[in-house]
Every structure is written in structure tokens, then in C-alpha cells.
Amino acid sequence: MSEPLLQIRNLSKRFVTPRGTIHAVSDASFDIPRGSITGLVGESGSGKTTLGRTLLRLVEPTEGQTIFDGQDLNTLSASELRDARRRMQIIYQDPVSSLNPRLRVADIITEGLRAHGIGNRASRRDKAAALLEEVGLQADHMNKFPHEFSGGQRQRIGIARALALEPEFIVADESVSALDVSIQAQVLNLLLDLRERRNLTMLFIAHDLSVVEYLCDQIIVMYLGRLVEKGPSRPLYSDPRHPYTRALLSAIPVPDPARDHSRTILRGDIPSPLDPPSGCVFRTRCPHAADICTEGVPAPVETGPGHHSFCKRTEELYATA
Template identity: 85%
Template sequence: MSEPLLQIRNLSKRFETPRGTVHAVNDVSFDIPRGSITGLVGESGSGKTTLGRSLLRLIEPSEGQTIFDGTDLNRLDKSGLRAARRRMQIIFQDPVSSLNPRLRVRDVIAEGLRAHGIGNARSRRDKVAELLEEVGLSADHMNRFPHEFSGGQRQRIGIARALALEPEFIVADESVSALDVSIQAQVLNLLLDLREKRNLTMLFIAHDLSVVEYLCDQIVVMYLGRVVEKGPSRPLYRNPSHPYTQALLSAIPMPDPGLERSRTLLKGDIPSPLHPPSGCVFRTRCPKAAEICAAGTPEPVTVGQFHQSYCKRIEGRHATT
């Protein structure tokens, strides 16, 4: 793999509530190689969105490091973070609520340019026209309001807004989950084209593993705030080692209805992050759980090249071989 643009080290985010402490993200570490697309997957409530926003300090992390091109973002003051944010942007999940309905498209896209004092009114207008063309819309659309567009077109506007400051890194937070399948494919292909054209690095957050397999170079699997498996996309899909990853992959629909896949059905719901299970956080739903799984947090075990799994049973097997 290439040199990482982003290094996440022991990142945690906790929220204090009247009922106790919510462990939304817990001791997460992984790298995002420069020019790659890293997929972040897991069920709803696993901490994916909180992690993505914590990386950009849209939510302040509780502890840990986010090292972006050699600089720890979590140690930057307000002015330093403002400068760094020109290099990092986000595409939000909901293309309706993320666009200000009172602003015309030209003002939505140019908002970041104005905030950073880039260009004048004419140059910003020209930039907006270029961005609209780049994401597959017409420059004539800049004078319309967001409600005049379809869901897929609104997401393209959101992508154009994210590109306005020429970022190097983009967090795409469930950016196709609200779209029809045919529109999803168009937006995914657009993201791939933009990655190649602009040499972008992305964190693509999703729950649809078939989409992630198509788009991403490496995968990070999260459950209840913790990473349970991570590795290059193809080896991880072909040989998932963690029981949670195996269950997620077994739920992907087969394109041929005549083919059958062995399903791993998980019992119950994801536990509350207020009171996560001891030891392995997945053990209360794991079909392979054993007594050892309650004893201590699993350590990462290398199961292939750049491929690691956080499982006490795997850890135990490696310890005896």
C-alpha cells in the first residue's frame, strides 16, 4: 500500500448523558493510504458517522490522534484547523437536509469559497459553473433552488460543494444510501472518476457491502464503536475472518435467484453503547462466542497481508501456533 495520508491512532469519542457515558467510538486505529478509497462499514449504531465527523473535528474527539499529512489535527488551534479544513471536506448522507433551501445552487456551492476569502464574485461564479459541469450538471442550474432537483441531482450538488475548495481528502457519509439503485451506480462512477482525475483520498461510509466492494480499495469493519476487522477489499471479501464480517457478507443478496448462500443470522439487536459488553463487544451476538471472548479486549491478529482481525478465538489459535 502507498504512504498513508491519514493515520488514525486510538481515537475515541464519548458523549456524557444523564444516563451515563455513551462510548460511540472506542480506541479506533487504522490508516487511509493516499489516493485510495477506504470503506467504513457496519450496522446502524456502530459509530461510523461519529468516527467520520470526528476525523474532521466536526465533532471533537475525546482522545486519540488524527494525523493528516504529518499534522495531528486534534492539536490544532482554531486558525490552524481553519486552514487544514480547506484540504478536507464531507459529503453528507441526506442531499435534502444538507442543502440550504433558501439559497440558490450558486450560493450553496460557493459558500466555502466565500468563507475562506477565495476569489471575487465573478471568479466564484465561473468556478461554480465548472464544478456543476464536472459533476454532470449544467452551468445553467446554478440559479435554481435545491427543491427543483431530484435526489441524485441534489447529491451531485453536494459533491460539487465538497470539491469547491480543491480538497485532498473527502469523507462520504452514506452518500448514496438515499438514492435509487440506478442513480447510486451513476454517483459511484462519478466518485471513481473524481478520484482518478483529482487524486482524491476518500473515506466512504456505508452499510451496503456490495457497494463498498465495488468502490473501495480497503475495508474497515466496525461494531459498537470498535474496529473488528480491516484489510484490502478483495482478500477481506474472499476470506473474512471475524464472525461479524462473515455475517455481514452472508447477508448480501445474490444476483442470481437460483443460487443460494449460507446465511449467518445474528441474534438480537446491537447492544447499547451506554453499557457495551465486556471483552469482545460482539460476543453477545456471536454464533462462535466462547468463555475466552469475555476476557479482555481482543488484540489485532494478522490473518493476511495488511489484513487484521480482532477476535479472541483467532488470537488464541495464533498464540498456540
């Protein structure tokens, strides 16, 4: 892979509440290569969205570094961060609530341009028209309101808004999960086309592993705020090395009734981030848990080029697989 555009080092986010401290993201470290699409997967409540927003400083980190093109975003002043935001954007999960119902599409798409003082009204409208056509809509749609569009069309408007400032990096937060399957495929193909045309770098957050496999170059798996496995897409899918990843992949439907497909059913529910388990956070649900799993947070074990598993029994389990 190419040199990383983003380097995340020991990034953590904790929320202090009257009930205690929520450990939303704990000690996350990984790279996002320039021009790649990195998938971030895990169950609901695993910290995916919080991690994505913390990278952009939409949520302030508690600890750690987010190094974007050699610059640590977490040390920037408000004015410096404002300038950096032109290079980073987000596509939100809900295409309904993420669009202001009182604004016309042209105003929604060009809101960032106005905020940064880019162009005049005429040039911004021209930009909105071009972006609408680039994402598969018609230029005259810019005079309509969000309620006049379908869910897939609204998401395309959200994508056009994210592209308006010509960003280099985009966080796509569950950006197809609210869409029908056929529309999902169209939006995924659009994201792939945009990556090629604009040399975009993306963090694609999702819970549908089949979608992530289709789209992403590398995968990061999270559980209860911690990374449990990361690596290139193909080896991670063909030979997962962490029990949690194996359980997630076993849940993907196989469209062949003649093929044997056994599922790994995890016992219990995901623990509360207010009181995560000691040692390996997955040990309370892991079918291979042992006493060693209580002894400190697992360090990453390299099982292949760029492929790491955060499991104390990785080598043992792999040897007997």
C-alpha cells in the first residue's frame, strides 16, 4: 500500500457521566493509506462512530494522536482546525436527519463553501449543479427541498455536500445502512468511482461485512471500544485470526444451500462500556477464553503482512485451526 494519509496513535475517547466513565474508544492505533478505503466494522455499541468522529475532531479526543498528512490534528488551534477541515469531510448515516429540511439542495451543498468564503453566489450554484450531476442527480434538482427526494437520492445529496470543498479524506458513517439493497449497490459503486476519479481516501464504517468486503482495501474490527483485528481485506476475510472476527464472518449468509455453513453463536450480550471486562474485553463472550485472557490487554500479534490479531491465544488457535 501507499504511504499513510492518516496515522492514528493510541487514540482514546472517554465520556464522564453521572453513572461513571464510558470507555468509548480505547488505545486505537492504525494507518489509513493514501487513496485507500479502510473498513471499520463491529457490533452496535463497539465505538465505530465515536472513533470516526474523533478522527475529525467532531468529538474531542481524550488521549492520543491523529496525524493527518504529517500534522497532528489534536494539537491544532480553532483557526488551524478550521483550515484543515476543508481537507476532511463526513457522510452521515441518516440521509433524512442530516439534511436541513428548510434549505434548498443548492444551499445544503454549498453551505461549506459559504462558511469558508469560497466563490460568489453564481459560482457556488454552478458548483452545486456540477456536483449533483457527478453523484448521479440532475442539475435542476438544486432548487428542490430534501423531502422531495427518495432516501437514496438524499444520500447522494449528502455525498455531493461532502465533496463540495474538494476533500482528500472522507468518513462514511454507515452511509448505506438505511438504504434498500439495490440502492446500496448503486451508492457503493458511486463511492468507488469517486475514489478513482478524485483519489479520495475513505474510512467506511459499517456493520454489514459483505458490503465492507466489496468496497474496502483493509479492514479494522472493533469490539467494545478496542481494536481486535486489522489487516488487508482478502486475508482477513479468507483467514480471520481473532475469534470475534470469525463469529462476525460466520453470520454472513451464504447463497448456496448445498454448502456447509456453520455459525458461531456468541453467548450473552456485549458488556457495558461503563465497566468493560479486564484483560481482553471479548473474553466474557469468547468460546476460547482461558485464564490468560484476564492478564492484561492483548498486544497485537502479526499473523501475516500487515495482518494483526489482538488475542493472547492467536498463535495457539491458529496452529490448531
